[in-house]
Amino acid sequence: MMKPIHRSSWCLPYVVFMAIFVVLPLILIGFYAFSDGNGHFTLANFTKFFQDKDSLATFALSIEVAIENTAICLLLGYPVAWILTNKKLNKSAVTIILFILPMWVNALMRTLATAELFTMFGITLGKGTLLYGMVYDYLPFMIYPIYNTLQKIDPSYAEAAEDLGATPWRVFWKVTVPLSKPGIMSGIMMVFMPTVSTFAISEFLTNNKIKLFGTIIQEKIYASMWNYGAALAFIMLIIIGITTLLTNNDSDNQVEGGLI
């Protein structure tokens, strides 16, 4: 007979900590976003954003860059994950580590090094270098989750499809890709969310020419425009909520579909 260890008091410090340092701060974003300098309710912070052409343009650009980055990472990363899990094409277990390893070097340093490299080869810093740097920074986040799900797929599914006469191309699209959908979804989330919210990286990679939404939030907060900054952060939270719902829903359906 297994009796669980009832020590609910042991989590008390962490529960109190989370209430103060995780839940309350998020509530405060909402509170500051919907109030003016005196704490009175207002929607002015949001109307200000929707009337500010520069902020809106930056917002649109950030979403665009994030989508492009996610798409490129998926296109480049999926084949890598597939090759690395394919026993016929790759036997070494260390190769995947080589893809993750650069992540342990400080991200700002790596970004600066990339920018230096562009300067060295005489490439003008701009949107192209921004995208390159983003892909460079986030590609491992796409490869790793896909690699993990591909590794767990039972090879007998693909073999069964082959036995039933499917071409390798068809097996890939009809069996492997659908089964790896949870990995693709978490890869998309892990690349899209940090890209849409990034700051500092875009300034380094474009020599301050291109600003992204994260930089605007940071500038507003540092200019003591807390309410406006909080409103912008609130908008970002909504984007993140939507992304989470979209990616989660799909992977849930996938699991259910797999069971049927």
Added chain:
Amino acid sequence: MKKFFAQAYVWLLLLLLYAPLIFIAIFSFTQSKVMGNWAGFTFDVYKNFFTGNFQGSSALYAALLNTLLIAVVSALVATIMGTLAAISFYNLRGRKKNVLMFVNNIPMINPDIITGVSLFLLFVFLGISKGYLTVILAHISFCTPYVVLSVMPRLTQMNPNIYWAAMDLGATPGQALRKVLIPQLFPGMLSGFILAFTMSLDDFAVTFFTQGTIGLETLSTYIYNDARKNGLTLELRPLMTLIFAFVLIVLLVINLRSAKQARNNKK
């Protein structure tokens, strides 16, 4: 043929991924401010880096020390609080558990900038002046979830009866925790600590929003402020090369060893 293309593709991407690191490493062995200008092989840049013979050396040293100090303290607190929380979360059931685990996952899903801004507003709201305390509290808040998630799987593998056996034999809950639970959970706690430590080392955004104006800098914020003025300065090249070499050696040794162990186990 197919294998050749597959390998070529993988190695080409790896080459692109490593190119910046390799170039920085190469140009850390020459005294040239501009990358691409080779001014003869020398160890001078390394010598200057270690002897502090460059402009702003004390600021960089202080930043390095702060980074390590903050990472050690945050990871330690996170490991203790997270392990205790994991033990009691694991044995909770139903809605209570779902809610607590959901809140635990928030800092991991939230982008850094949201965590940073939200904590910034918290400290403004509570009127706490920003400095070491706020940075460490902030780091604990995004480090602890990783400890909780690292310890949980060990609890699944553990037989709870050994804990009750200790209690039956007269141990107090504290003694049972120290003598029975912690030794059992140690591998999970260790990997949680390492994860928390690296998360803290690598953080930029959260530190940036909670560091205040007392001149507290970590490596990330130092680089951010320094780079805006001077780009990747000469002194940062040996530092980056050393970090890269260290990570490369540690990870390769760990992975080659575990690969070897796995092969031995198969036999």
